[in-house]
Amino acid sequence: MTEIDNVMVEMGRAVEQGRAGDRAGARAALEALWDSVGADGDALHRCSIAHYCADLQDAVADELEWDRRALAAVTDLTDERARRFQESLQVRAFLPSLHLNLADGYRRSGETDRARHHLGLAMDQADALPADEYGAWLRNALDRVRAALDAGSRAVLAGPVPA
Known part of the structure; x- marks a missing residue:
């Protein structure tokens, strides 16, 4: 059974905000989530936030920095943790x-x-x-x-x- 994860819900809202055209607002929302989760926080949160935040960057160098954060975070992620969010992950x-x-x-x-x-x-x-x-x-x-x-x-x- 999956659990409701408020960070992932907020991340989803920010992603939709970006897809609706408010890239700056979405980026700010994701960066605020990143700050609240922290560099040593939940690996699913760090990986997911960084992964989506990368897509909202204006400069390739900034995008790459977020992509590297996502890859670094996934090394701390387990299937068990991912499946608590979505059973098939x-x-x-x-x-x-x-x-x-x-x-x-x-x-x-x-x-x-x-x-x-x-x-x-x-x-x-x-x-x-x-x-x-x-x-x-x-x-x-x-x-x-x-x-x-x-x-x-x-x-x-x-x-x-x-x-």
């Missing part, structure tokens, strides 16, 4: 998206070797993705980032790279 399934976001950020910042490293990790772990619409979407994003990297493109990709 597995920590291993978080990794392709976390590494993909780092690969895309490094690609856009011109750090090709780092981009290829994280893209390789994301692709190696793609077997952990669910066989559903989200999994297909993320696999497609892996292909798009790989193609952009192979083409030497530093442009923002059309359409979202999964969060």
Whole structure:
């Protein structure tokens, strides 16, 4: 049985706020949540907040900093904790998206070797993705980032790279 998690509820509201066009407000809300959780707080909270906060940054360097925080936090996350939020979650399934976001950020910042490293990790772990619409979407994003990297493109990709 999953539990109600007020931090995740507030995070969801902030994410929707950002999707509705208020990026600055959403970013401020997520950063306030980050501060309330703390650097040593619940790993699911830290990983999720950082993961979504990265998408709301205006500068690639800031985005990468949040993406690195998300990846660092996931190392403290257990399947047991993730499943208390949603029964089907597995920590291993978080990794392709976390590494993909780092690969895309490094690609856009011109750090090709780092981009290829994280893209390789994301692709190696793609077997952990669910066989559903989200999994297909993320696999497609892996292909798009790989193609952009192979083409030497530093442009923002059309359409979202999964969060």
